[in-house]
Amino acid sequence: MKKKNRRLAVVMVASIVALIVILSVIVAVTGYQQFTHVLERQYNDTAYEVAETALTYLNPDKLEGYLQSGQTDEEYDAILARLDELVVSSNCNFIYVAKIDETDYMTTTYIYDSVNPATGFDRYEFGYVSRDTDPKYVDDLKHILTTGGRAEKYLYSYTESGAHTTAGLAVQDSSGRVVAVIGVEKSMTVLYGARSTYVRWVATIAVTMVVLTLLVYLLWLNRKVIRPIAEITGEARRFANDGENPVTSLKATQNRYEIGVLASSILKMEAEIKRYIDNLTAVTAEKERIGAELDIATHIQSSMLPCIFPAFPDRPEVDIYASMTPAKEVGGDFYDFFMVDDTHLAIVMADVSGKGVPAALFMVIGKTLIKDHTTPGRDLGEVFMEVNKLLCEGNGEELFITAFEGVLDLKTGQFNFVNAGHEMPFIRRKGKYTPEKIRAGFVLAGMETTRYRMGSLQMEPGDAIFQYTDGVTEATNADNELYGMERLEAVLNQNADAAPDALLTAVKADIDAFVGDAPQFDDITMLCLEFKEMMR
Numbered sequence: 013m014k015k016k017n018r019r020l021a022v023v024m025v026a027s028i029v030a031l032i033v034i035l036s037v038i039v040a041v042t043g044y045q046q047f048t049h050v051l052e053r054q055y056n057d058t059a060y061e062v063a064e065t066a067l068t069y070l071n072p073d074k075l076e077g078y079l080q081s082g083q084t085d086e087e088y089d090a091i092l093a094r095l096d097e098l099v100v101s102s103n104c105n106f107i108y109v110a111k112i113d114e115t116d117y118m119t120t121t122y123i124y125d126s127v128n129p130a131t132g133f134d135r136y137e138f139g140y141v142s143r144d145t146d147p148k149y150v151d152d153l154k155h156i157l158t159t160g161g162r163a164e165k166y167l168y169s170y171t172e173s174g175a176h177t178t179a180g181l182a183v184q185d186s187s188g189r190v191v192a193v194i195g196v197e198k199s200m201t202v203l204y205g206a207r208s209t210y211v212r213w214v215a216t217i218a219v220t221m222v223v224l225t226l227l228v229y230l231l232w233l234n235r236k237v238i239r240p241i242a243e244i245t246g247e248a249r250r251f252a253n254d255g256e257n258p259v260t261s262l263k264a265t266q267n268r269y270e271i272g273v274l275a276s277s278i279l280k281m282e283a284e285i286k287r288y289i290d291n292l293t294a295v296t297a298e299k300e301r302i303g304a305e306l307d308i309a310t311h312i313q314s315s316m317l318p319c320i321f322p323a324f325p326d327r328p329e330v331d332i333y334a335s336m337t338p339a340k341e342v343g344g345d346f347y348d349f350f351m352v353d354d355t356h357l358a359i360v361m362a363d364v365s366g367k368g369v370p371a372a373l374f375m376v377i378g379k380t381l382i383k384d385h386t387t388p389g390r391d392l393g394e395v396f397m398e399v400n401k402l403l404c405e406g407n408g409e410e411l412f413i414t415a416f417e418g419v420l421d422l423k424t425g426q427f428n429f430v431n432a433g434h435e436m437p438f439i440r441r442k443g444k445y446t447p448e449k450i451r452a453g454f455v456l457a458g459m460e461t462t463r464y465r466m467g468s469l470q471m472e473p474g475d476a477i478f479q480y481t482d483g484v485t486e487a488t489n490a491d492n493e494l495y496g497m498e499r500l501e502a503v504l505n506q507n508a509d510a511a512p513d514a515l516l517t518a519v520k521a522d523i524d525a526f527v528g529d530a531p532q533f534d535d536i537t538m539l540c541l542e543f544k545e546m547m548r
Contacts, residue, residue, distance in 0.1 A: 043241050050248040052177060054285065055200045057252070059179035060162065061289065062102045063196040065296055069094050070109065072185040075123055075192050079111060084138055089531060095126040102292070105131050105176065105197045109183060112193055117153045118145045123192060149178075153193065156182045160190050175200040213270040240271045244278055316376065318349055321513060329422045329547045330357060333512035334539035335520070337483075337532070344371025345481045345535035346379050353388040355422050355547060361434065361479040361539055362415035362456075374411045378403060378456065382417060392417055392430035396456065396464040400432075403457035413456040416479055422547035425471045430464050432456045435485070438504055439469070440476040440542075445504040447497065476542040478504060478515070483534035487523050490530045495523055512540035 069091050078084055099107045107126040113119035120143075125136040136142070145153070152163040160182045176197050183192040243262055262275045323332050334347045344364030352358050360382055364371040381399045386392070395417070403413065416437065418429035433455035438445045448469070454462045471477070480500075487495040499522070507518040516538050523536065 043245065046245050047248070050245075050252050052175075052200065053252050055198055056177040056179060058102075058285070058288075059104065059177050059196045059198040060181070061292065062098065062104055062107070062198070063179040063181045063194055065102075065292065066095055066098055066107050066196065067181055067183065067194055068296070069098075070124075070183060070194070072183050072191055075109070075111070075183065075185075078123060079121060079139065082139060084529065086532065088138075089529075092124055092126065095124055099126040099128050103198070104128060105199055106133075107194070107196050108136070109192050109194045111191070112153055112157060114157060117150045117157075118147075119143045120145055149180075152180060156180050156193055157190050160184055160188070209270060209274070213274075240275065244271070244275050247282075248278055316379070317346060323349065324351075324357075327422075329543070329545050330420070331512055331542040331544060332357075332359070332540070333516055334537075335516050336535060336537040337520070338535045339483070339532045344375050345483065345537035346375045347537055347539045348379055348383060349539070349541070350383060350386075352386055352419060356388065356419050357422060357541075358383075358386050358417065358419045359477075359479065359539060359541055360415065360417045361481065361537065362413050363434070363481040363483075363535070363537070365412050366409075370409055371411065374409070374413070374457075378413045378415070382415065386417070386419070391466050392419065392428055393464040393466040396430050396432055396453075397462070400456045400458075400462055400464070401460055404460040407457050412458050414482075415456055418477070418479075420471065420541065420543065425473070425475075425543060425546060426468060427471050427477070428466055428468045430466050432464060433458075435480060435482060437480075438478040438501065439471075440474075440478070440504075440508060441472070443474075443508050445476075445478060445501060445508055447501065471543045473543060473545045476512070476540060478538070478540045480539070481535060481537040483532075483536040484519070484523065484538060486534060487527050487536065488530060488533065489527050495526055499526065512542055515540050 071087060071091070074085075074087070078088060095107050099105075105128050107124075108122060109124040111121040111123060113121070119141065122136040122140045122142070123138065125140070127133050127135040155161070156163060162182075163180045176199055179196040179198075181194050182190045183194050185191050240262075247262060262279060317336060318334065321333055324330060332349055334349065336345055336347065338345070344366055346360075346362050346364075348358075348360040350358055360379070362375070362378060362382075364375045364378065366374075378399070381402055382395065385395045385398050396415070414433040414435075416429065416431050416434040418427055420427050429450065431450050431452045433452050436447050436450050436452070439448045450467060453464045485495055485497055485500055500519070503519055503522040504515070507515050510518060519538060520536070
């Protein structure tokens with residue numbers, strides 16, 4: 013009888029042990045899947061938030077134009093730079109914008125491709141065509157392109173480099189037509205470590221359950237394991253589903269085992285994700301505000317420079333044209349032209365040291381002072397001496413201005429000028445442009461006691477003067493070569509008979525062709541004055 017009881021006890025113990033093992037496996041697998049799913053979903057939601065942020069940077073109406081022309085512009089470069097910043101700040105692997113061939117959904121033409129330097133990969137250049145799209149993404153691509161929405165399911169991939177999640181959104185132009193797809197790939201860096209910790213914990217608990225008294229262990233398991241996991245899982249699910257503020261405490265944090273660490277980690281992770289989302293929202297709003305203000309500043313600055321051409325339609329004696337292309341939203345270069353009196357026309361070309369808003373503000377002051385002090389009959393050297401003194405007062409930023417001013421007598425053709433450290437102009441005489449070797453004085457706002465001398469030259473009908481800032485001659489291509497005086501003189505003489513507006517257009521086109529895709533580092537400002545006939 014004893015022997016039978018022992019055998020029955022063995023069977024009961026074996027059955028309970030098997031039941032415990034089965035229950036342990038069930039709990040472990042359920043928790044493993046739920047935990048993995050929550051982390052994957054949170055990573056994927058984060059990737060979509062980054063994709064939606066990147067989508068606000070784009071100008072969808074210009075994407076097809078880029079692909080058709082094969083050329084980009086300054087706006088494209090600025091957007092690419094912002095995407096490069098975003099891919100690093102959001103700790104993503106890639107952010108790309110691509111045109112999908114809808115005949116097979118397997119061919120991708122890249123428009124933007126920002127790569128996190130930490131990945132070690134190189135970016136795909138503009139216009140790069142790839143024909144190796146993973147077939148498992150085809151259905152999602154079809155859904156995105158046909159509905160204009162996002163992928164129907166969360167996309168994950170597990171490779172030798174680790175776990176990744178991918179977000180995909182449609183890029184629609186102003187008419188609502190889908191013109192491209194924006195994708196974000198983000199590494200799920202925490203996933204492997206968290207799952208490894210979870211597996212180790214389950215194995216430890218399983219061995220312990222077999223050793224301990226079954227009844228006590230079942231009570232302990234229910235109190236110390238099942239309930240905390242359910243609490244953690246429920247909180248993770250709640251936070252993943254509604255994204256509201258995380259809870260401040262969980263009973264599971266009081267657990268002495270890994271579950272307590274896991275509960276604390278969940279709380280910390282929720283707080284970090286919420287803070288990250290809030291910061292990302294605030295940063296995005298601030299960038300949008302600054303962008304809007306700079307856009308307004310750009311329009312204000314442009315409106316301050318003469319921009320209506322022909323400038324003097326009622327004066328057959330002269331033809332004049334000018335242009336400025338700032339390196340940033342606002343620039344430090346400026347030009348001006350105005351009638352001093354009925355018979356004298358003044359031109360000004362200047363370049364403020366520095367870039368951006370400080371240079372633009374100093375530009376406004378310099379432009380206003382030069383114009384206000386240029387009066388009929390006044391010596392231009394005296395004009396610059398007075399302007400220099402005023403600019404030196406309170407110049408805490410230690411900015412300075414290189415400037416050139418000239419006044420043309422429309423009756424006699426006499427051209428008086430003064431030069432404060434600026435570039436030498438090109439003069440067209442007898443159909444040929446040559447640089448005029450004009451002595452340059454010291455810059456404005458450099459030293460209060462600087463003296464300036466006025467020079468003079470004679471212009472005949474048919475002559476012209478071309479003046480510019482150093483952004484023209486110092487334009488740099490991808491090989492760090494400067495545009496230079498020789499190229500400028502060559503293109504001027506190739507278009508020597510052109511009217512001022514056509515001449516400036518030709519020079520700018522030649523500079524753009526030379527620079528190519530290299531970024532613009534300095535403002536490019538030009539002015540051309542053609543003396544056509546004597547005033548009667």
